[in-house]
Amino acid sequence: MSLNREDVEKLCLLARLEVTPEEMTDVASKLSDIVTLVNQLQTADTTGAVPMAHPLDIVQRLREDKVTESDRHERYQQNAPMVEKDLYLVPKVIE
Amino acid sequence: MHEATIAQLAQELKSRKVSSQELTEHFLKRISHLDEDLNAFITITQNDALAQAKAADVRLASGEGTPLTGIPIAHKDIFCTKGVKTSCGSRMLDNFISPYDATVVARLKKAGAVMLGKTNMDEFAMGSSNETSFYGPAHNPWDRDKVPGGSSGGSAAAVAARMACGATGTDTGGSIRQPAAFSGVTGVKPTYGRVSRYGMVAFASSLDQAGTLTRTAEDAALMLQIMSGPDEQDSTALPNLVPDFCKALKDSWENITIGVPDNFFDKGLDSNNAQLIRDALSVFEKLGATIKEIHLENTHLSVPVYYVVAPAEASSNLSRFDGIRYGYRAEGESGDLAEFYMRTRGEGFGAEVKRRILTGTYVLSAGYYDAYYLQAQKIRQLISQDFSRAFEDVDLIAGPTAPTPAFSMGQKIDDPVQMYLNDIYTIGASLAGLPALSTPCGLVNNLPVGLQLIGPHLSEERLLKAAHYFQQETDWHALVPPGYME
Numbered sequence: 001m002s003l004n005r006e007d008v009e010k011l012c013l014l015a016r017l018e019v020t021p022e023e024m025t026d027v028a029s030k031l032s033d034i035v036t037l038v039n040q041l042q043t044a045d046t047t048g049a050v051p052m053a054h055p056l057d058i059v060q061r062l063r064e065d066k067v068t069e070s071d072r073h074e075r076y077q078q079n080a081p082m083v084e085k086d087l088y089l090v091p092k093v094i095e
Numbered sequence: 096m097h098e099a100t101i102a103q104l105a106q107e108l109k110s111r112k113v114s115s116q117e118l119t120e121h122f123l124k125r126i127s128h129l130d131e132d133l134n135a136f137i138t139i140t141q142n143d144a145l146a147q148a149k150a151a152d153v154r155l156a157s158g159e160g161t162p163l164t165g166i167p168i169a170h171k172d173i174f175c176t177k178g179v180k181t182s183c184g185s186r187m188l189d190n191f192i193s194p195y196d197a198t199v200v201a202r203l204k205k206a207g208a209v210m211l212g213k214t215n216m217d218e219f220a221m222g223s224s225n226e227t228s229f230y231g232p233a234h235n236p237w238d239r240d241k242v243p244g245g246s247s248g249g250s251a252a253a254v255a256a257r258m259a260c261g262a263t264g265t266d267t268g269g270s271i272r273q274p275a276a277f278s279g280v281t282g283v284k285p286t287y288g289r290v291s292r293y294g295m296v297a298f299a300s301s302l303d304q305a306g307t308l309t310r311t312a313e314d315a316a317l318m319l320q321i322m323s324g325p326d327e328q329d330s331t332a333l334p335n336l337v338p339d340f341c342k343a344l345k346d347s348w349e350n351i352t353i354g355v356p357d358n359f360f361d362k363g364l365d366s367n368n369a370q371l372i373r374d375a376l377s378v379f380e381k382l383g384a385t386i387k388e389i390h391l392e393n394t395h396l397s398v399p400v401y402y403v404v405a406p407a408e409a410s411s412n413l414s415r416f417d418g419i420r421y422g423y424r425a426e427g428e429s430g431d432l433a434e435f436y437m438r439t440r441g442e443g444f445g446a447e448v449k450r451r452i453l454t455g456t457y458v459l460s461a462g463y464y465d466a467y468y469l470q471a472q473k474i475r476q477l478i479s480q481d482f483s484r485a486f487e488d489v490d491l492i493a494g495p496t497a498p499t500p501a502f503s504m505g506q507k508i509d510d511p512v513q514m515y516l517n518d519i520y521t522i523g524a525s526l527a528g529l530p531a532l533s534t535p536c537g538l539v540n541n542l543p544v545g546l547q548l549i550g551p552h553l554s555e556e557r558l559l560k561a562a563h564y565f566q567q568e569t570d571w572h573a574l575v576p577p578g579y580m581e
Contacts, residue, residue, distance in 0.1 A: 008453070015410060015456040016417075016433060017449060018441025027450065033512045034454050040399045041470045044477070051472035052479060054301045055287045055528025060330055075194045079421035088419050093432050 002032040096121045097257035101314040105162040115165030119148035122167045126258045135233045135252040137172045138180050139212040147209040162317050164207030169259040171250050172213035174200050175294035183296045184216040184228040187416050187423045187443035197294025198326045199305050206321045215249030218445045220298045223517045226508045227447040236576035241501035244274030250308045251278035256579045261309040267302045269521025272533040276496035276545025279535045282308050283315045286553050287528030288333035291326035299408035302525050312562035316340035343556035344563040354389035354489030365499045368544050371537035372495050375546045378568050391481045397522040403458045403471035410455025479527040486551045496533040496545035524549045534562045535571035
């Protein structure tokens with residue numbers, strides 16, 4: 001199984017992840033190796049198997065409907081690249 | 096002081112033969128001497144450590160505290176630590192100062208443990224060698240040209256080199272057990288949900304589990320006692336009360352049946368490693384255990400299943416890194432918002448993280464979801480059922496932790512599939528959410544080898560007890576890497 005440049009570019013757009021032209025050949029070839037590895041899954045007979053999304057057989061628990069979190073935006077926004085008037089700023093984009 | 100275990104130091108601290116300040120200063124000094132060569136730490140929190148040690152001494156002087164009060168430990172840099180950089184081994188979080196403590200960190204802090212620093216790791220815990228870290232690889236104290244294992248490589252190296260009494264780690268597919276094996280320490284991955292994931296940077300949420308890297312099973316019991324238990328902040332943390340792990344170690348030996356999967360002894364397993372595992376099994380036989388060969392039908396598919404499920408969850412989890420609210424942001428103007436995200440993420444993530452995100456995106460994308468993701472979830476069910484069936488007849492499963500001793504730096508980093516296959520024996524327990532540990536069981540070419548024990552859900556007492564008894568009969572866990580004794 002091999003992924004070509006176009007396949008990788010499509011994935012990059014879906015994942016919002018840039019791969020530079022210099023990285024492209026290496027990324028495509030290694031992703032192809034990984035896809036070949038995971039293609040082994042097609043050999044298994046899974047008739048009747050229930051997909052397992054999670055190792056625990058539990059349901060989401062409920063809690064009382066009361067406020068437990070306080071407003072901590074000032075502390076949290078200390079990690080933001082740009083903030084103005086309590087708002088997260090993004091750089092100017094030309095759409 | 097560094098030659099003692101946590102259990103021994105706890106006695107000395109309690110009887111005031113040694114103070115936490117002396118102990119902490121001693122370990123900080125060791126780190127400053129030794130870590131230049133090992134790169135086990137990303138951040139050293141010297142001032143906080145000394146302040147915490149002072150507070151611990153006050154507590155101990157008044158006859159209070161826990162067995163961990165005053166004990167210097169290290170946290171894998173995946174755990175959020177309030178006011179301290181939490182990088183997850185990535186450029187993406189190189190500037191991230193956590194505004195809060197992970198539950199694991201908060202509980203150990205409350206118990207009085209002293210934090211020496213944050214340990215090196217594969218970027219976002221994606222790797223088996225610690226080589227994908229943005230901060231450069233940690234080295235194996237047994238041979239600095241070898242990898243310490245990963246992703247909790249810094250924690251393993253720090254404990255092996257006696258730069259910390261114990262350390263936290265996380266295990267998604269083997270990231271505690273494999274570095275423990277490579278570095279000659281005891282690594283415990285509890286049952287999925289036994290320890291809260293709150294404040295642990297997410298990689299694959301249905302697999303991630305926090306645990307310990309320590310010198311002995313007894314030390315692991317002491318740390319897990321504090322770390323485990325229900326947490327309101329994590330809805331997947333199990334509600335079950337935590338048994339007394341330390342008491343379980345002291346219970347008398349009961350004759351158990353240990354299952355040994357024939358397919359763990361495949362052609363991929365180094366013959367010297369295989370011999371050490373067989374020797375370890377005969378130690379259990381001498382203790383009175385019955386050894387029974389078993390077969391885990393779908394084990395050969397555990398690596399491909401994992402490399403669908405984990406990247407799929409990772410691609411979703413890591414979408415939060417957008418360069419807007421926290422973390423790395425690309426400089427300069429972008430044409431549109433998509434380009435801004437792409438550049439930020441393209442520059443902020445390293446090669447292995449990018450591969451996992453792209454793999455995850457591929458297996459979840461339209462047209463491939465059923466063939467890969469759904470199929471992987473079905474086989475995950477089959478793998479889990481194999482274990483359940485096995486545990487109808489046996490109490491524990493034993494086998495190798497890794498196919499070989501530590502491999503050389505650079506040996507596998509350019510071949511991801513070879514790197515992934517290194518986790519063949521550890522991934523099964525992760526997929527099934529089972530508790531498992533690795534304990535040292537010998538040396539091959541002067542490099543440590545680990546014995547893996549896997550138990551049914553919530554069988555940590557049985558697992559820790561088996562490892563503890565094994566460690567009473569053998570001395571492999573007490574070996575110090577040459578040059579790190581003094």
